[in-house]
Amino acid sequence: MDLHIFSNIQKHISLSESEKLYLRNALPVKELKRKELVLRQGQICRNLYYVESGSLRAFNLNDDGKESTIMFAIRDWWVTDMNGFVNQKKAQLSIEALEHCRLLELSYDLLERLYTEIPKFERFFRILFQNAYIREQQRAFHNIALSTEQRYQYFIDKYPDIVEKITQKQIATYLGVTPEFLSAVKKK
């Protein structure tokens, strides 16, 4: 059976059959049940995950009990606490399964080895980070420039596949408003 990750990687670089075989053996499969955490805030963040199937939510819980959703991830996305992962330090985020998930686990050590042994992975992740940077900068721009109504509209237009998997409360914690405020915005 072919893994989705191969077509994800081959959007930007080509892989030989032996490289695919290597990856297939090197990336453990991680199965998660709904509501299970693959990363807990405060733990050292050792892995980057590719989502073969299912959907997840990465969020921060602050001392006052306020939850902020940093990102959602569905099939064919990569997800981790990137700051924790890159610097191998404690995660600011928890990542929970919104439904049954099948992930591939790429450890920090393996990724560093990939960069050295198969340098075209530098290119792959350069493009991945470049796109992620653009996406996050767009989000920061929208946060300061647009109304909640416009940001809600943008989110549901841009990520319809995510919207159908999540609750209104989760969208509210992604937009940084209360569920009541979001509900009032939607009524308008």
Add this chain to the structure above:
Amino acid sequence: MDLHIFSNIQKHISLSESEKLYLRNALPVKELKRKELVLRQGQICRNLYYVESGSLRAFNLNDDGKESTIMFAIRDWWVTDMNGFVNQKKAQLSIEALEHCRLLELSYDLLERLYTEIPKFERFFRILFQNAYIREQQRAFHNIALSTEQRYQYFIDKYPDIVEKITQKQIATYLGVTPEFLSAVKKK
């Protein structure tokens, strides 16, 4: 005279003397006067700039005349409208000099050639984009999770070198609040 860009690049990859010579000849110097634009919103974004000296501000002006500051850049930073640059399309942002600036201009075509001819630049920009992604994700997180007061404090603690070059009005457009609101926050 050595260029600052070499030590910037050599934080992550090493450069031979011939590579430095090549870059020195391939990267035109761009001098800007205060208030001059190096990119105008709506233009095709052809270049990525490295700041040898001076400071700049990247901002969007919407149809209602509202300005949003997306980023500031000082000596040793890279700046462009990344979405426009990577996709070679119209810029959403203008970039203006806050004082006399000396920039090095890296065109889209040259950067694509660098990736092919000197592949370690994939590594350099992978790390640059990875850090930029982390920074922007942190900003988006703060936008939804923190109060304006906390975000102001974070900004002046994290970027003291930028703060001394910019006005309170410019900080307000970066935080997405009115100058009056920022002034009230600071009085507290």
